[in-house]
Amino acid sequence: MKEKLYTIELHDALTSGDECPFCWLERKLEQEAIAFVLGSSYMESDTRDKTDRAGFCRSHTKAMFDYGNNLGNAWIFKTRLTWLRQGLKKEMDGFAPGSAALLGRFKKKEGQECSLSSWIRREESSCYVCGRVQETYGRVLDTFVHQVKHEAEFLGLVRASKGFCIHHFADLVQVCDQKLGKKEKEQVFPALFEQMDKELSRIQEDIDWLIEKYDYRNKDKDWKNSRDAVQRTMQKIIGGHPADPVFHS
Template identity: 55%
Template structure:
């Protein structure tokens, strides 16, 4: 099948021989978003981008990555207007707040009262992140493309068959996607394939971790490391996704 613009990232991810192609894509997309939000294009100075970041905010993980990225002025501008919007909303919440009433019987029973509305507002803010939300939209398209290629591109299926499978985090999404996007006959081939891949590659990573531990035995100090030197970071990735050993992604100044 002739490669198209929207299939290139999936093929690149499969060619990378990574523990999980979707971890590879997630890292690339996240770095692209950081470049867009804080990079030299200075999108943080554009009103439509700032309106979106003011509204969504960022999660704790991405605030840390934004800080590590290194654009102090850009982060400052993003925080400046986000704070103003957040404080205005907070004052509005406070102005309409009345403490909830809990009956004596409920207190004696230890029955919780309804959630404090200000607490609920904070909870909604905690769920919102501009980068996470942006990635979710991109990720959904990549999952669609994955199944499109699986169904229509023999070369891609061959790459999948020879791959290292997925991390457990993204494997769940792949399974749910298969249920939604594959026909019954396609599922009969797909599920045994990915189950085999996951079993073989979880065993492979587990064996690497086992040998890494054995290498710390003085009797094995001269033995070959085999493929176990990076077993810890790959083992963590296989379970939860991501790249634990990656250095912070920095602004290209």
């Protein structure tokens, strides 16, 4: 079966005016997922089964709390706890501690974890919200590749955007390198790189000017585009929207 294309989502993201279309999309998907689980669906057994198994990463656990709905969170985390306790009990029952002598002879590599710790770390790295976001984001990246191949006008849309944050740029370059042909790569990479250079220079100028503005000699000069340069620079470097207000119901 042919994978569904996410052309509308990709188009909306590229024309959002955000410093990164994928940060914009990620936020939208995160908020939709949180509103979904804490909406009416937390009492539906198939959704709860999924959240019991997947759990939530630290940042999305905080987002769940911030969203509100105390009773909804109580149900979701009550049964997640039950599920975790069952797994943890199994791990603890089967745990074989390494002996001191063995540890001395076959010294574990630094950072190597015992089975119980690895199990916990695996649980921590799994997240229902991250999972949903990643799934759609992956499809949108594939749609980007598809559009490059089949839509002559598509790169113009990309050029008219503000470029990408460095974090998401890594994914974009990766997927283009994996899935485009030689000819397409010769067209896409120079266009993307030129745009990244241009947009990162713009951000650099903004944050440079913000610092200049603190010089008393510049106090009467125009702020230009530097008022929110800190948060936009943070976003360009690592992704996300640090200045966002809390998302709540």
